[in-house]
Amino acid sequence: DAKTTQPNSMESNEEEPVHLPCNHSTISGTDYIHWYRQLPSQGPEYVIHGLTSNVNNRMASLAIAEDRKSSTLILHRATLRDAAVYYCIPNYGGATNKLIFGTGTLLAVQP
Amino acid sequence: ETGVTQSPTHLIKTRGQQVTLRCSSQSGHNTVSWYQQALGQGPQFIFQYYREEENGRGNFPPRFSGLQFPNYSSELNVNALELDDSALYLCASSLAGGATNQPQHFGDGTRLSIL
Numbered sequence: 001d002a003k004t005t006q007p008n009s010m011e012s013n014e015e016e017p018v019h020l021p022c023n024h025s026t027i028s029g030t031d032y033i034h035w036y037r038q039l040p041s042q043g044p045e046y047v048i049h050g051l052t053s054n055v056n057n058r059m060a061s062l063a064i065a066e067d068r069k070s071s072t073l074i075l076h077r078a079t080l081r082d083a084a085v086y087y088c089i090p091n092y093g094g095a096t097n098k099l100i101f102g103t104g105t106l107l108a109v110q111p
Numbered sequence: 112e113t114g115v116t117q118s119p120t121h122l123i124k125t126r127g128q129q130v131t132l133r134c135s136s137q138s139g140h141n142t143v144s145w146y147q148q149a150l151g152q153g154p155q156f157i158f159q160y161y162r163e164e165e166n167g168r169g170n171f172p173p174r175f176s177g178l179q180f181p182n183y184s185s186e187l188n189v190n191a192l193e194l195d196d197s198a199l200y201l202c203a204s205s206l207a208g209g210a211t212n213q214p215q216h217f218g219d220g221t222r223l224s225i226l
Contacts, residue, residue, distance in 0.1 A: 032212050043115075043201050043217030044154065051212070087153060091211040096167035098144060099203075099215060101153030 006088050009106040012078045020073040020105055022088030027068055031091040034099065035062065035073050037084040044087065044101075047073065083109045115204050115218035123224045124192050132187045132221045134202030142166070143185040144215060145177060146201040154201055160185055197225045 005023040012018040024033065034049040048055055048062045050071075055062040061074040075082055087104040091097065116135045124130050136143050142161045146154035156169040160179035174190040183204070189196060199222050203215035 030211075034214070041219070043203075043219045046214040046216065049212065049214060085153075096144075096159050097142075097205060097211045097213055097215065098156040098159060098167055098169065099146075099154070100156065101146075103153055 004088055004090060004100075004102050006086075006102065006105045008103070009108065011108045011110065012075075012082075013110050014080060015077050018075040018078045018082070018107065018109075020075075020086050020088075020107065021070065022072070023070045024088070024090045025069045027090045027092065029068070033062070033064060033068075033071050034089040034091070035060070036087045036089065036099070036101075037082075038087070038104070039081075039084045045084075047086070078107075078109045080109050080111060083107055115202055115216050117200075117202050117218035117221050119221060120219070121222045121224075123226060125226050126192055126194060128192050129188065129190045130192060130223065132189075132200050132202075132223070134185045134187070134204075134218060136183045136185070136202075136204030137216050140204035140206055140216070141183050142205045142207065142213075143179055143183065144203045144205070145185070145187045146203065147171075148199040148201060148220070150198075157187070192225050194225050197223060199223075 035047040036044040038044045050062045063072045085104040144159040145157040148154040158168040159166045163179045176188045179185045199220040201220045203217045205213045205215045
């Protein structure tokens with residue numbers, strides 16, 4: 001069965017970089033890797049996605065391992081507003097772009 | 112650019128009743144997906160609508176049904192409400208049907224409580 005593994009929780013200090021890991025060992029070559037986050041009392045928010053090579057946008061960077069069995073979301077300078085649950089979501093070859101959420105990583109940011 | 116809006120924000124119903132939740136997609140988006148999020152859990156996919164047709168369904172019973180309108184807005188209907196239906200219901204819009212490289216944009220949800 002397809003399985004995604006993330007740490008339940010992580011802590012960071014404000015203005016320091018944060019590396020959020022994700023293992024997705026059963027991913028296939030055509031499955032995109034998506035990251036979303038959910039702040040308290042809000043709907044999930046798209047962060048970034050990629051297929052093979054590393055990706056950057058204004059919010060974060062996504063580093064994808066060469067064998068694609070793992071990826072890391074990088075927040076370059078954490079702020080208090082980045083405290084949220086972060087979900088790593090590989091597509092796992094579905095016919096639709098439905099998102100299969102796990103329990104994610106709860107990121108706490110200390111001032 | 113107008114984001115995804117959902118109504119109502121909160122709703123209280125009793126067991127056995129029926130409910131309709133509404134979603135306006137982000138401007139230009141033609142695909143709407145619905146998710147159910149129980150307390151402390153990640154969202155669970157209910158179904159997706161593309162060009163007014165159902166385009167994929169999760170593991171939810173037939174009493175969960177939906178519609179998409181020509182302007183791409185959508186409704187989620189739940190009949191014969193049960194206590195376990197208490198949850199946050201999220202709507203997300205995206206482009207291009209089931210294209211797996213398209214990000215989804217979520218509303219802030221409707222909190223449904225069943226008494």
